[in-house]
Amino acid sequence: MNNTVKRPLNGGVEDDDEDEADGADLEAWERTYAEDRSWESLQEDESGLLRPIDTTAIHHAQYRRRLRALASTAATARIQKGLIRYLYIVVDLSKAASETDLKPSRMAVIGRQVEAFIREFFDQNPLSHIGLVTIKDGIAHCLTELGGSPESHIKALMGKLECSGDASLQNALELVLGYLNQIPSYGHREVLILYSALSTCDPGDLMETIQKCKKSKIRCSVIGLAAEMFICKHLSQETGGTYSVALDESHLKELVLEHAPPPPAIAEYATANLIKMGFPQRAAESAVAICTCHEEARTGGGYTCPRCKVRVCELPTECRICGLTLISSPHLARSYHHLFPIVPFDEVSQTSQNGSSHNFSSDCFGCQQSLLSQGNKPGLSVTCPKCKQQFCLDCDIYIHESLHNCPGCESFRHSNSVTTAQ
Amino acid sequence: MPSAPSKLYSDDVSLLVVTLDTNPFFWSTFSFPFSEFLSHVLAFLNSILLLSQLNQVVVIATGCNSCTYLYDSSSDKNHGSTTGSMPSLYSDLLHNLEVFLAGDQQLAKPRVNAAGGGAPPPSLLSGSLSMALCYIQRAFRSGPIHPQPRILCLQGSADGPEQYVAIMNSIFSAQHSTVPIDSCYIGSNNSAFLQQASYITGGIYYRPPHLDGLFQYFSTVFATDLHSRAFLRLPKSVGVDFRASCFCHKQTIDMGYVCSVCLSIFCEHHDKCSTCGSVFGQAQSNVPSSTDRKRKA
Ligand SMILES: [Zn+2]
Ligand SMILES: [Zn+2]
Ligand SMILES: [Zn+2]
Ligand SMILES: [Zn+2]
Ligand SMILES: [Zn+2]
Numbered sequence: 001m002n003n004t005v006k007r008p009l010n011g012g013v014e015d016d017d018e019d020e021a022d023g024a025d026l027e028a029w030e031r032t033y034a035e036d037r038s039w040e041s042l043q044e045d046e047s048g049l050l051r052p053i054d055t056t057a058i059h060h061a062q063y064r065r066r067l068r069a070l071a072s073t074a075a076t077a078r079i080q081k082g083l084i085r086y087l088y089i090v091v092d093l094s095k096a097a098s099e100t101d102l103k104p105s106r107m108a109v110i111g112r113q114v115e116a117f118i119r120e121f122f123d124q125n126p127l128s129h130i131g132l133v134t135i136k137d138g139i140a141h142c143l144t145e146l147g148g149s150p151e152s153h154i155k156a157l158m159g160k161l162e163c164s165g166d167a168s169l170q171n172a173l174e175l176v177l178g179y180l181n182q183i184p185s186y187g188h189r190e191v192l193i194l195y196s197a198l199s200t201c202d203p204g205d206l207m208e209t210i211q212k213c214k215k216s217k218i219r220c221s222v223i224g225l226a227a228e229m230f231i232c233k234h235l236s237q238e239t240g241g242t243y244s245v246a247l248d249e250s251h252l253k254e255l256v257l258e259h260a261p262p263p264p265a266i267a268e269y270a271t272a273n274l275i276k277m278g279f280p281q282r283a284a285e286s287a288v289a290i291c292t293c294h295e296e297a298r299t300g301g302g303y304t305c306p307r308c309k310v311r312v313c314e315l316p317t318e319c320r321i322c323g324l325t326l327i328s329s330p331h332l333a334r335s336y337h338h339l340f341p342i343v344p345f346d347e348v349s350q351t352s353q354n355g356s357s358h359n360f361s362s363d364c365f366g367c368q369q370s371l372l373s374q375g376n377k378p379g380l381s382v383t384c385p386k387c388k389q390q391f392c393l394d395c396d397i398y399i400h401e402s403l404h405n406c407p408g409c410e411s412f413r414h415s416n417s418v419t420t421a422q
Numbered sequence: 423m424p425s426a427p428s429k430l431y432s433d434d435v436s437l438l439v440v441t442l443d444t445n446p447f448f449w450s451t452f453s454f455p456f457s458e459f460l461s462h463v464l465a466f467l468n469s470i471l472l473l474s475q476l477n478q479v480v481v482i483a484t485g486c487n488s489c490t491y492l493y494d495s496s497s498d499k500n501h502g503s504t505t506g507s508m509p510s511l512y513s514d515l516l517h518n519l520e521v522f523l524a525g526d527q528q529l530a531k532p533r534v535n536a537a538g539g540g541a542p543p544p545s546l547l548s549g550s551l552s553m554a555l556c557y558i559q560r561a562f563r564s565g566p567i568h569p570q571p572r573i574l575c576l577q578g579s580a581d582g583p584e585q586y587v588a589i590m591n592s593i594f595s596a597q598h599s600t601v602p603i604d605s606c607y608i609g610s611n612n613s614a615f616l617q618q619a620s621y622i623t624g625g626i627y628y629r630p631p632h633l634d635g636l637f638q639y640f641s642t643v644f645a646t647d648l649h650s651r652a653f654l655r656l657p658k659s660v661g662v663d664f665r666a667s668c669f670c671h672k673q674t675i676d677m678g679y680v681c682s683v684c685l686s687i688f689c690e691h692h693d694k695c696s697t698c699g700s701v702f703g704q705a706q707s708n709v710p711s712s713t714d715r716k717r718k719a
Contacts, residue, residue, distance in 0.1 A: 280676075
């Protein structure tokens, strides 16, 4: 297939359109205006046009505070992030999920948030697995088994979004317990329950099941959609999870996405291991080969196991012939910026600039934007403590939030050779 | 709503950021002279600017000791004039290139003395890619109407495995902001980094078979704007080399050991992870799996 088809042609523009379309779906009286107070972020310019208030300085200050907080937490809990997670998402589809306190219904909102969560989860936890369980009519049902492909989970969930009957916490936990007890010892076992009901209809003693979860080191977290329940709180406290109740859709989104970044690994919960892995090459688009997963001849795509040279269709997977874990190496590399974070840049203070103006460069090293504010006076800028290059505030944010490389450090070899020599 | 006109505008107007490999160690051993290569590139860049007066071209040099901006068609600092024998693109770019090459050489001197030869150093692709992305973010910031950015890597020297993490970071950032990275690689073996970059970001990777016709390849494959690409039959991928670099020896490997705590890649078995310090349990050659057990049974 031609991969040009999938590519969004004009970046941000399309996203904006989608958002607008989202809002347009609702009737005017269903939209919320009270929250965003959009009129407060406007000001009039000289010509009387409305413009958004210039908040760069404020934003940048906020960003630096966030960065510092992140750096300090990273220093204490450095790197030790259990990155191989086995997570079951339990979705309550009892009749309480048809309530319309969230628009259009709790169920639809949950579906949307779980979809967003699954995508974010695999972005942040490339080696991890998710499984989906639904509760309906007092029975827990396994929708998808633990797997690494976001699309298959989302498809399965979207096809099953209908609700009826009671919820049963115990049945769900017992089912998940059975599956999670089989996973390798280095994996982190987690359950995330999205619970709409205010009751649970169980066949036995729920407390016993909670103790079993605790013993199996399964971290159970619950997000309630109605009101706080003692049993949910008890479950999460016992197993080291979190419990929260969503106030509205945006709060729910926040709560769900809190579970996407890996929780700090507790040493006793998982043992560190070296796993042997293969990084298969992708075959030419026109190549024809027989794959081992479907056992038929296929054109294009496909990956070749580096050990036994057999063809598989999708990654991550396990080679069916030699058993080697096959993974796409970019998947691993996505998390490397956690391992090698770039240091926060130093703010160039106004006074030091005046003192040693010869050190001040007039353009941002990254984007070539002028660092001079009006009247040719040096504006706000930052400098990398390692390579001493100067950057504008926008680049500072971009470099730390998205790029995770210092362009200055990357483009001077002598800085590298000095560090390796020492 | 301004979306309709902005779409029309952004589909056809390109911001092309070119990273130009100037590594003297590569060009001195390569069969095709740099000056000839440069003349193909300059003709190509000129043709991009002539396709639309709103098109914008930025050239960044990928040296082996430093990287720098060589040319920006939107900059008002271009001092050259079109009145002479050369258009300003040529005179400015060539002037800056000369200055850069001299500086790059200067930086190389103490290093060569210290290292005493060995393998030729790779170009600093991670640096020029990072700079290109910063520049493109500036274009995104300029408002809702901006030209469609893309990156074209003109690369000849081999991959530098020590840049692996930095290059991957750049690739993901480009993917995140939907900036395609096109690569024209002229070296003898395929570049795994550029293959991955183009595959992940949806750009085109192409290795021209005949360097004499370089301008033709440039103008038919890499000159097309993103909107038009959907209608063309561009060269299909000849496969992607997904090999990674190990953290211990900076070697390119297709099989290795991965730390389950931090995902660091090693080419051989270690007792302790050098990145995160985890001490590994029993030497485990493979993940115990259901299929494994079934096969044994
Ligand atoms: Zn195999
Ligand atoms: Zn900048
Ligand atoms: Zn730096
Ligand atoms: Zn190694
Ligand atoms: Zn590690």
